[in-house]
Amino acid sequence: MSNPSILILPGDGIGPEVMAEVRKIITWFGDKRDLAFDVSEDLVGGAAYDVHGKPLADETMDKAQNVDAVLLGAVGGPKYDDLDFSVKPERGLLRLRKEMDLYSNLRPAQCFDALADFSSLKKDIVAGLDIMIVRELTSGVYFGEPRGIFEEGNERVGINTQRYTESEIERAARSAFELAMRRNKKLCSMEKANVMESGILWREVVTRVAADYPEVELSHMYADNGAMQLVRAPKQFDVILTDNLFGDILSDCAAMLTGSLGMLPSASLGAPMANGRPKALYEPVHGSAPDIAGQGKANPIACILSFAMALRYSFDQGAEADRLEAAVEKVLADGHRTADLLGEEGVSPISTSEMGDVIVAALDASL
Ligand SMILES: NC(=O)C1=CN([C@@H]2O[C@H](COP(=O)(O)OP(=O)(O)OC[C@H]3O[C@@H](n4cnc5c(N)ncnc54)[C@H](O)[C@@H]3O)[C@@H](O)[C@H]2O)C=CC1
Numbered sequence: 001m002s003n004p005s006i007l008i009l010p011g012d013g014i015g016p017e018v019m020a021e022v023r024k025i026i027t028w029f030g031d032k033r034d035l036a037f038d039v040s041e042d043l044v045g046g047a048a049y050d051v052h053g054k055p056l057a058d059e060t061m062d063k064a065q066n067v068d069a070v071l072l073g074a075v076g077g078p079k080y081d082d083l084d085f086s087v088k089p090e091r092g093l094l095r096l097r098k099e100m101d102l103y104s105n106l107r108p109a110q111c112f113d114a115l116a117d118f119s120s121l122k123k124d125i126v127a128g129l130d131i132m133i134v135r136e137l138t139s140g141v142y143f144g145e146p147r148g149i150f151e152e153g154n155e156r157v158g159i160n161t162q163r164y165t166e167s168e169i170e171r172a173a174r175s176a177f178e179l180a181m182r183r184n185k186k187l188c189s190m191e192k193a194n195v196m197e198s199g200i201l202w203r204e205v206v207t208r209v210a211a212d213y214p215e216v217e218l219s220h221m222y223a224d225n226g227a228m229q230l231v232r233a234p235k236q237f238d239v240i241l242t243d244n245l246f247g248d249i250l251s252d253c254a255a256m257l258t259g260s261l262g263m264l265p266s267a268s269l270g271a272p273m274a275n276g277r278p279k280a281l282y283e284p285v286h287g288s289a290p291d292i293a294g295q296g297k298a299n300p301i302a303c304i305l306s307f308a309m310a311l312r313y314s315f316d317q318g319a320e321a322d323r324l325e326a327a328v329e330k331v332l333a334d335g336h337r338t339a340d341l342l343g344e345e346g347v348s349p350i351s352t353s354e355m356g357d358v359i360v361a362a363l364d365a366s367l
């Protein structure tokens, strides 16, 4: 039988830097755990625009549709800020999500003990935090029509449309309830049903789906209150279900509970393929961080933990995912810190590649 296949799309800015560390981890699993993958690499975002004049070539899209999992670094950067909207780097990523139909975006926020002191919140508020945000990823205001910048009278108007069908809400909700069943059976759905019709529909559909999961305790919350509650008392949550836009914002907010945006992984999952594996793309929550790109300062942990999610959700290797997460926890407990995690006295930062190396060493020590 052939090895499972992975397409790596490093992208822009710190994307290639953090992905180089994931490559070390993939090699380690092949060498030491007999878990070999067929790895190919291609361009996305600004890197693809530079070569193809668009942020995702059709051939790359085809490859993504035909592998077992895609790993993506990050896209975007100031060099591309003035491009026409249709070819901006971010559109490459949106195309992947849409055409692979990755409707369920899992964004876990876990506070490792070693970093509890480092969060901008008090230690007792975040210590032991373990929440999962499920963000709908293929619809909502990032995709709704009409959209654009139009002339209206003597000025221009910018339009985006929040649009959700019942089936789009339902499938995202089901994935969140399924996860809640495997966790603490508590789900909070966030929208703004007080001011948005799409929010009213969202609440209705989620309530209807809940009838199939009687063991799960469901609550609803307006998303603005949700943002406030996330920083006031985040441990009240287990699974949070929300739409594309609110999920984008709330998950960046949750990132800071864990210490740094450089810590947060994500999995974007779609329907099962013929081989039973879900369509899947794994990427850190952060962007291309142009302010630190090319300086060896990026924290590769979010990208490495995204690969741990791939082991768990695409390759049925939960124990190996646990091993990798434990290795990350160990290096943090041992005091290794990239620059974004500094703050403790007497600790000097290690580089992106040194962080990859100490995680590989921790994996070796786990054998
Ligand atoms: N999934 C993706 O590819 C995303 C791409 N972007 C794009 O990235 C570019 C920059 O966007 P920003 O708003 O600045 O968001 P960003 O997430 O790239 O950076 C925000 C801040 O967090 C820091 N940061 C992010 N990741 C880090 C890491 N791994 N280690 C250490 N520090 C880290 C950055 O240095 C920066 O100060 C834009 O072009 C944006 O569109 C933004 C978010 C997601």
Ligand SMILES: CC(C)CC(=O)C(=O)O
Residues within 6 Å of the ligand: 090, 093, 094, 248, 285
């Ligand atoms: C297309 C992305 C740049 C949007 C984003 O910020 C995200 O998905 O986290």
Ligand SMILES: [Mg+2]
Residues within 6 Å of the ligand: 248, 249, 252, 285
């Ligand atoms: Mg974002």
